[in-house]
Amino acid sequence: MTERPVMELASTIRHDGDGGVLDDLDTVRGARRWLQRRPGILATATATATATATGDLVLDEELREAVVDVRRAVRALFARVVSPAPPSPADAHRLLPVDEAMRLLNAAAAREPVAPQLHWPAEGPPTAGLLSAEGDPGVRLVAALARDAVDFLSGPQREHLRACHAPRCVRYFIRSHGRQEWCKPSCGNRARVARHYERTRAADPS
Template sequence: MAQRPVMELAGTIRHDGDGGVLDDLDTVRGVHRWLQQQPGLLAVAPGDLVVDEGLRDAVVGVRRAVRALFARVVSPAPPSPADAHRLLPLDEALRLLNAAAAREPVAPQLHWPAEGPPTSGLLSAEDDPGVRLVAALARDAVDFLSGPQRERLRACHAPRCVRYFIKSHGRQEWCKPSCGNRARVARHYERTREATGRD
């Protein structure tokens, strides 16, 4: 099941399995590869989108704002350790996110087929697919952060994990089962070490 775009974007910072952090958007090629893995993110053919350093900077800027705001949501619990030491200040994150969302002029449109209920969408007046992409990511973040799912956002605190996730049930503590297994193994190791008095 595909996650919403803001969660996919936040998830482009991840652990490498060895205690380090990987950034899927650290290069123009990485941004291009990530976009190809996001079907439906843009209502434009991937070939029409020019992925360059300017677009990479804009997408990474939205991600920095999102992760700073995610850290505020999960507070007083600790934020993801991947970027806890370099989070944007709140006012800067809000300014960046709102400016990115405002880059695309859109108008709501009502669609009502002869057979079926009405639906709504946005009609863009923007020609540049890169601007539409950045604005769409920012609007999804605004929608998420101002909506009810925000209350279920958590930072995964399994050893080495740096992801945020939306809690899907009451007892969920980790973003995925492998993180839960890693956390249980680490706790078992720590209890065994304490019981035997080893350092």
Template sequence: MERWLALELVSTIRHDGDGGVADDLATAQGATHWIRAQRDLLAGHVPAVPVGELVADENLRLGIVELRQAVRALFARVVSPAPPSPADAHRLMPADQAMAHLNTAAAREPVAPQLDWPAEGAPAARLLSMENDPYVRLLAALARAAIDFLSGPERAQLRSCTAPRCVRYFVKSHGRQEWCKPSCGNRARAARHYSRQRAAADGGSVPS
């Protein structure tokens, strides 16, 4: 299954398996673990930053969290008029503020395209950074990844999972997909079955 860095960022808010919501970025240690887990996805965006050695401090953690808030607000705009993820539907950042924050974060790292053309191989472009601070470069890379996603073709397939207790966004991979993963589908079908049984037992109309 294809992975997108922007989707991985918003998915740091997730169902905790016990009826609540977990935040993988709740601590600097958690942020460090998440950054290192995204090493392969980040490699194409921040090639000169030693992601495997990066240790998040509280300022970096807060920077990633605020960027996540902006991206989740824009994801909610994408899926509208369908409901957004229930994890933060009641406290979404305004869309214009979210877009401004995303663009500002991306602009903090001055970059220039460079042509790389090995003697035996095809030419390719890479980005040369003029920024020395690895924290700034990481936040800018996350912002660029979100901009790439939101302006790309995958945006049209973005959905908010409607299964009970799920708070995830996902990219729809086939025409009939309704939930982010099979377990959510099983839970949604079970909830529907229970609802029909309860309606029938109460003598009311049976929902479809």
């Protein structure tokens, strides 16, 4: 199942498998590569918003920094959600204050003026969409990521957010069942191996 944009954005901070941390948005080239691999997010920014709002997304340093700012706000608020459990260790030492994170996220979401639109085909149920008055696809991208974060943080999925604490992992994930402790099976395997090692070492201190 495809993750929602806010989870994909938060997961651009990830472990490298050897105890280090990678940042997919560290450079313009890296951010462009990450976005190109996510056509759903890219379509949000490049789709025609109005009759005159067309054009391709140009991902430059300014836009990269704006996306990173939304991510910083998201990860700070994710840390608040999982508290009092520990947050992801990747950025626990440099999280934004909660008030600053909320201001940043709300400001990013407000950059794009949108209006709800009803769509009701002759055959099928009605659906809702958003009509944008913003012509800059970069603004639409940042605002869409921020809106998805606001929707997630104010919705029922928030209660299932967890930080994965398997060895070396730095991901946040949405728990799919009550006993889920790790973001994916490989993390569970690493955690079980680490626990077995610790038990074995405790039983044989020599």
